[in-house]
Amino acid sequence: MTDRLVTLRSKQAPVYRRLLSELFDRPEVVETRATCDTCAMCDHGQIAPVAMDYFRPDSKCCTYHPGLPNYLVGAILADTSEDLAEGRRRLRKRIATRIGVTPQFLAPPRKYGVVYGAGQGAGFFGRAKTMLCPYFDEENDGRCTVWLYRESVCSTYFCKYTAGKPGWAFWDTLKGYLSHVERTLSRWSMLTVDGKVTEPKVPRRTLTLEDIEDLPPRDEEYASYWGGGTWVGREEEFYIECYKRVNELPKEEFDKHVDDSPDGRGLLASLEAKYDDIKNAKVPDVVIRTTNLRKREAGENVVVTSYNPYDAFSLEKELFDVLGMLRADQTLEENLARLDKEHDVQLAPELIHYLFVHGVISAPEKKKKEAAPAAAAAPAKPTTAEAAVEAMGVDAGAVGKAKPPRAARRKPAKT
Template structure:
């Protein structure tokens, strides 16, 4: 087992939607992100495979990971209406016509539903009744891919650098979610949504400025001068958002966005730092599978187990907080072959070993 390298690429190339990728120009001097090559959307890494051990967690081919209803900010709605795939645009129009969670802020998913389904391991990735309306059954792709929201843009089932990479994506999710909300409110204000409507979308009893999802979308007073032209409103939102510079977007997010940007930079530095702890000990270790040559161990995530060669697994108890060099020498002597520090690095990434 060798240390996985850290492939980097410009975030705009493959990692994030175009708008979100551009926003990072105001956040990161080098907006490069890990290419999560093990989380393959085109050839889903979570589908059943003959090489998997019995009982391995797999997703349904009818849903993949898309058992999640995304909140689409107003400018994302407009962008999808304008340039998504035919299926994607039609799926957005369907949500608009149904009216659930529809307001000038966008299409807001029920927070209780999102929380319950996203954390339910038995249903997530398996329950077809929860399938995203923007999912394209033929090919299993996202119909609003270029206009997907922060959760869908930063969530991966597997990470090349385990928990370290996941930490960066989680920080990006926090920042991008904040910026999405800020830009959505900016669009609503700029396009003359009436103060009475703004008050209904931001009642005093909801934290963090969360937009209200139960306003009556058919109420003309909610849309002001855009009453009768809801699609036109969302298209105008997309145009406004695209005209904003990265610095303007970050400014709209205020002090909170600047603070979150600092945490993103920290997480990126930590990801790029390959230095090993001076001492390591066992972290989260749960055996979830066995073969003749390896032990499948769950560390930081139940979706991303690691196959550890048996000869290395048998030496893990030697990493007990003593100096790393000493533990490596003893483990190598006992195994009859060198235990490379790179393998230890991967185990640290996956939180099977951790700094002591």
């Protein structure tokens, strides 16, 4: 009996599965290092070479309040399964507050958004209980009560990536595509259900008096979003209607509104390229040790963090110093020949590739625009190259040693 292929499509919320393009028939991308049940970012007594700042086990990475598009809210409310019973109860509780409750989204309170933005430098992610998601079930080992229909950020988030930076880039691009899907379908569905509903006009990062006081909008204001009051008290019904419209949307219409729009075409092309990069990431002709690495000394080793603040590597200090000898005015081939000739150091191709995909070496660009994902880390199951440089979570999580086998980087001693 052959194993059934698990595809990207089968990992998406059921409402999307018949709508998504052929690209989603490719095999799923499995992230084995984000060991959620035994959270890789939490303290399990693992040995760490440097001081650790773990995530709270009673929050993990769910210090985030998702903005659920209307049709996903409706999907959960229309679902009668026991698995989602607690999720439904929590959604109803959120809807009853009228805070962030609009025809297009069941959104975080605006005050939450402002704190989230302003607190980025404070290290709250994974650590601030006040930022905990309302759908996180503390009583049940941190179960997500809306898992099947979690939105684009939650469904693409991992604290560590098996394929390193190309893996992160793939998930980040998928998040962008799914956000586009959410924005487009939620707007389309709300206006299809009732052309008179609107979204609040409050500018981003701006708070009203009611926001500051953790109060709902004034009645008149709230009614103005909901078609002049038509749907006030019937918000659940509205969300379920939105879900039904999306659930019945013909594939051609989805293509027209979503995939064949200028944004959709670009995002899908980028998604395909990022998917391919996971397997085919090519080391550039010129690489140097990444200049903005966060570095911490740990005895004979150096713990470095590159593109992902929650995924660090412990390298032998000697290797770290050798990488510092890579010159931007030489190709990788020339650099390797020089290191061999002048320092009797050999760096194996698989080690170079591993260091590259994990961001320890990179092309010598002056400015990099890629933002680090917010998340945690777990020790990678070593592959051949990973045996040379072991991954670990340093800002939180498990820690391992990153030690290149000497044979991988030095010529055998002459006899």
